[in-house]
Amino acid sequence: MPLVRTTLTIDPDVALRAKQKVQSPGIFFKLLFNQALRIGIEAVLSLRESQLYRPKGFAMGYPAPPGARICGEDIPCFNPA
Numbered sequence: 001m002p003l004v005r006t007t008l009t010i011d012p013d014v015a016l017r018a019k020q021k022v023q024s025p026g027i028f029f030k031l032l033f034n035q036a037l038r039i040g041i042e043a044v045l046s047l048r049e050s051q052l053y054r055p056k057g058f059a060m061g062y063p064a065p066p067g068a069r070i071c072g073e074d075i076p077c078f079n080p081a
Helices: 012-022 029-045
Strands: none
Touching: 012 029
16 A cells, blocks of 8 residues: 555644653554554444434524514513514
């Protein structure tokens, strides 16, 4: 497989942990990240569809028509006239 070079932005806490681990004999930065990515990708791909995070969205409706009453728990009723 050909080498692929890319740039990733790594969170500071992750970079710190990686640098600490790389100071151990026989551990190289590139190998550490490649192995971590392999494990992480496999973990995500093995999740069932129901385990994946899916944000929930809902329709918020249309703007109120002119003359409509707007009120709620913390909003006093307002009737633009």
